[in-house]
Amino acid sequence: MVKKILIVDDEPSITVPLTFLMEQNHFKVMVVHTGEDALNAIDHFQPDLVLLDVMLPTIDGFQVCQNLKSNPKCTTTKVIFLSAMTRDIDLAKGNTLGADAYITKPFSNADVVKQIIDLLF
């Protein structure tokens, strides 16, 4: 069965290549640009994994993650933060919320793919 990945980032220059990368790796991809859309998409699209940016307008990535982790329907959904915030505290904040990985920008495509495969298979 094809695994579903939700990409949440407000910058198309990130989402366009990421989408291409995921499709090349045979994942089913959905892209949203805001926290609200992400919460809706999690309900409808039921992704297996979310690639989540932290700095989003209004509802940020941390809030999306907190919401997702407290949602009983999403117990198996994995979360990977993709963020330009790189302090120790930022990483700790992500991990504290139950994120499965925290990848800092800029990242290598290979690392992202490897993390996803490790988490999903």
Place this chain on the structure above:
Amino acid sequence: MKQENKFWLFAIACTLFTTTIVVSLAVLFRRQLDPHQHQILIEIFKTQFWYFFSTGVFLSAAFGFTLDWFFRFYIIPLNQLIDETRVMNTVNPVHRIKIDGSREVKTLAELINSLGDQCEAAKHNLDQTIESAKAKTEAEKNILATIMAELTQGALICDTVGRILLYNREAQRVLNKVQQPIEEDRLEDEKGTETDGFIGLYRSVYSLIDIELVQHALKDIQRKMNEKKESVSSHFVLVTRERRRLRVETLPILDEDKCFAGFVLLFTDITHELEQADQLDSYLKKMAKSLRSRIAAIRSVVDLMIQFPEMESREKEDFLGIIASETEILSRLLDTKLNRTNHYAKSSWPLSPILATDFVLTLKSESIAISNMLVEVAYCDSRCMILVDHYSLVLALQFVLECLKKEWGVTCNRIRLTAPGNLVQMDFIWQGAPVTIETLRQWNERSIILPKSEYPLSLKELLAHHNAEIWPHTEDPSGNENCLRLFIPRVNSKREKEDVRKVAVLPKSRPDFYDFDLFNQAGQTPEIEARLLGALTYTIFDTETTGLDPRSGDEIISIGAIRVVNGRLLHTETIHQLVDPNRLIPPESYKFHGITDKMVKGKPTIEKTLSFFHRFAKNTVLVAHNAAFDMRMLQMKEKKTGIRFINPVLDTMHLSAVLHPSHQDHDLDAICQRFGVRITKRHDALGDAIVTGEVFLKMIPLLNNKGIFTLKEALVASQRTYYAKKKY
């Protein structure tokens, strides 16, 4: 007693005495006569009645006139002589006696005057000798005073109970500006902040700085001294209401027995530095974020193009477009932002290293709310240090616990300390619902306000100064146990040594500048009335009004006041405020005070001015000339403003009557002339207040001569005087 009354008492006494003698002699004479002689005597008396009667009348008249003459030319002048000689002898040696009286009294007055001249000459010589000797000391003292005044740091020296004994200009600048005329907006600004105090000699420092902060610093110093540490100073950050951040260094002053004799507070305004550091920090964060995002995009695209060389041309075009636009943005970033980079100062919020475990334990001991919490130290190196501004961080955490309890309805029952990696984590654990990030964000934006104390920074700002953050965490999979986690960077070893401040010990003989002798002054006595007149703090004031009848709508148009501390007029601590009376100023009053309607227009109203004056005069004794009038003026406003002056009041007019009962004239001009006080600006509120102050200070030794030493004794004596009966 009034002179007239004295005279009548004296006259009656003399008359009674003489009458008694005459009557007794007459009775004795009658007993010696036989009935026949007695008959003859009555006969003679009857025939010569008019002769006897007129003799009696003339004798009484002569007696009366003599008595009056004696009283006028001897008794009254002698009394005045006593008063005036006392003036010469004490407050005004250049005063010379000019009185009308008998030749003897005049001669006596001349002799006393010439004695005064001789004494004056002798004193002049002595003064000159002393003066030249003092000049040298003075020069040294001035150097010290100048250094104090020109210090770029603000300095306050306080005694053990927190009274300010010395302050410099910079301290005044950073803490407040008392002596500038009060402006409308400033009054506006300070309305309703009763706790906000003034800087001034003998005022309490705790009206400026939270007592808890200073106590904390003093405890810290005590601990360092007990541990015999090299450096004994303690730092804290004071945030003023205008959100200025002052770094405060506290130093102890010890007496010769090494006991606390007071403390020194040194203020450095670090607002600017902190702002710059914050700017730099946020700039760096923004910069890093933009760089990372851009590079992430480029890197990702390039990787793809290498990995999939045979991609479709449309996709290839898209990707190349991304690379082009992102590199374009990057170059612009570098051109604009980086060129503007300045050399910002490093953040200088003073943080002190402390063992994380010690911090948790003190937090626990200082917060009643969590004193019975369980502390669990897990996976934590016991030597793990963090950098904190102890006082403010404890407040911040108490604030968070308070929010949890009041707004989230949960109570923490456990603190857990862990230190994975470079961060120390303090978990405040409870059983119940998790806090959402959104709620936490709201708490972050709030100022730290607790029932007992507050800190004018937001939780977020305060944590940012510690490079710390608070974050929610769910403990167990069931989601029942939750916590808030404080992340704070750990410091590995001891930082570079703090600046060493060695303890200062006062020499045996006290330095003789300013008011260091206040260290041992009275004032610990709770009963203000029992205090000596010379040891009290006074606010000498005067008002100018539209007229003399407060009951028929006359209003205050100007208030002047000056403080007296330790027998000194403080010319830097004054009020001089015009007041808008909301009515026209009658032209007949203009010729006294020279204040026009135009001058008072737009000035603060009496309500605002009185509120300011009330705080200025707090905990002092009020002094005014003809105070009954001024007090009545203030009282008339009591209902409207709700401001009540409960300070004890002394009146220089009453005191003058106490000192010089034989003088009729007790107006300010006459008293000034008697005491040799020069009047500069009469009928100017501040001018009159200053003159009243000078007169008052000269009165204190005279009152002491009369056996009046305490405030209570002065009040009782005032009340007895005739003028005290005059009511407004």
